Amino acid sequence: MVVSGGRIVAAGPPASLQIPADARQIALPGLTLLPGLIEGHSHLLLHPYNETPWNDQVLFESLGERVARGVVHARRTLEAGVTTARDLGSEGAGYGDVGLRDAINKGVIAGPRLLVAGPAIVATGSYGPKGAPEHSLPLGAEAADGVDDLIRVARTQMGRGADFIKVYADYRWSPTGTAAPSFTLDELERLVSVTTSSGRVVVAHAATAEGMRRAILAGVQTIEHGDGGTDETWALMREHGVALCPTLSAGHAISQYGGWRPGQGPEPERVRIKRESYRAAVQAGVEMCFGGDVGVYPHGDNVRELELMVDWGRDLGMDDRAALQAATAGNARLLGLDDRGLVAPGLLADLIAVEGDPSSQISALRAIRWVMKGGQIVVETTSR
Ligand SMILES: [Zn+2]
Numbered sequence: 001m002v003v004s005g006g007r008i009v010a011a012g013p014p015a016s017l018q019i020p021a022d023a024r025q026i027a028l029p030g031l032t033l034l035p036g037l038i039e040g041h042s043h044l045l046l047h048p049y050n051e052t053p054w055n056d057q058v059l060f061e062s063l064g065e066r067v068a069r070g071v072v073h074a075r076r077t078l079e080a081g082v083t084t085a086r087d088l089g090s091e092g093a094g095y096g097d098v099g100l101r102d103a104i105n106k107g108v109i110a111g112p113r114l115l116v117a118g119p120a121i122v123a124t125g126s127y128g129p130k131g132a133p134e135h136s137l138p139l140g141a142e143a144a145d146g147v148d149d150l151i152r153v154a155r156t157q158m159g160r161g162a163d164f165i166k167v168y169a170d171y172r173w174s175p176t177g178t179a180a181p182s183f184t185l186d187e188l189e190r191l192v193s194v195t196t197s198s199g200r201v202v203v204a205h206a207a208t209a210e211g212m213r214r215a216i217l218a219g220v221q222t223i224e225h226g227d228g229g230t231d232e233t234w235a236l237m238r239e240h241g242v243a244l245c246p247t248l249s250a251g252h253a254i255s256q257y258g259g260w261r262p263g264q265g266p267e268p269e270r271v272r273i274k275r276e277s278y279r280a281a282v283q284a285g286v287e288m289c290f291g292g293d294v295g296v297y298p299h300g301d302n303v304r305e306l307e308l309m310v311d312w313g314r315d316l317g318m319d320d321r322a323a324l325q326a327a328t329a330g331n332a333r334l335l336g337l338d339d340r341g342l343v344a345p346g347l348l349a350d351l352i353a354v355e356g357d358p359s360s361q362i363s364a365l366r367a368i369r370w371v372m373k374g375g376q377i378v379v380e381t382t383s384r
Helices: 054-060 063-079 096-105 146-159 185-196 209-218 231-240 248-257 269-283 303-316 320-334 362-366
Strands: 002-004 007-010 031-035 037-042 082-087 113-116 165-168 170-172 179-181 202-206 222-225 243-245 351-355 368-373 376-380
Touching: 031 320, 037 320, 063 082, 063 096, 063 368, 063 376, 082 096, 096 113, 146 165, 146 185, 165 185, 170 202, 179 209, 185 202, 185 209, 202 209, 209 222, 209 231, 231 269, 248 269, 248 303, 269 303, 303 320, 303 362, 320 362, 351 362
Parallel strands: 037 082, 082 113, 165 202, 202 222, 222 243
Antiparallel strands: 002 007, 031 351, 170 179, 351 368, 368 376
């Protein structure tokens, strides 16, 4: 491969390449070279809930602490071979994600290329933290209600640096604490039309069939979570070209924080529901995004989601190769990033080298030995 100006100029057998006389040559013997990974659902401003519960992170950690942690998380993410990450909401840390993105782009700190949501949008009354009703607690996202308010808040978030808008189409706020839709179809449609007219997209947190239906009809790019999807939901997603970020690892991790050990004892219901809905979506041919909700579990452990995708979906065609494609060319395509995700001339020189062959054993992605981002070597393990 020949790299120049941060991009791939040529790739192929050495004899076929025109190598400039002054080129620095790098050999990666015994390693597999592939495109950098694209994480579809991260929260760089969160850290694992078994360290600090989500409520306490939002309520009691200062913005300074949260951003400082985010700086560490960004480096770990890059070291894990993730050269692009779509960050799905700052969860109460304001525009800290915009600052991280800009600091990375300016070369101040190490990290993946970031697409950030900013605060994200929720319906009043739906989101947490929740406590004594007499008090207004800081929220993990920004509330907006009604078409006019949604337009104002979306435009504000975009103006302050959000690359896209994340909306919570439903949340766990029914009287019994189960998930229920939060916005009307009309509200979501206007939010999408205002956002897309600025050249951005809306992505939706949705875990109920009705929340998913409204979000899909409104025109969101991806559905996040999707636990309550039905055959009708999957068909609608296919019809509208909406991809699913199943975030398999999130509930899997939270269940373990609650004491469950995979393979031991009865499987928690949330894990069973997640596995079954994921399998139904794969079987229905819904396009799968690689996005695990990393931050609920440790940054740098992004591959955990790919391993679960394969573990739970291999017999339905989500094998190692398919999962690897989801994490590279697949996410590039469904997120509209046509300058990355493949090793091909003209694309960004975002590349990783691993031990083994991840297309036949996805866990090989845990053995990252070398990472290049934009033509710069950012990780080089010399202990081989
Ligand atoms: Zn999330």
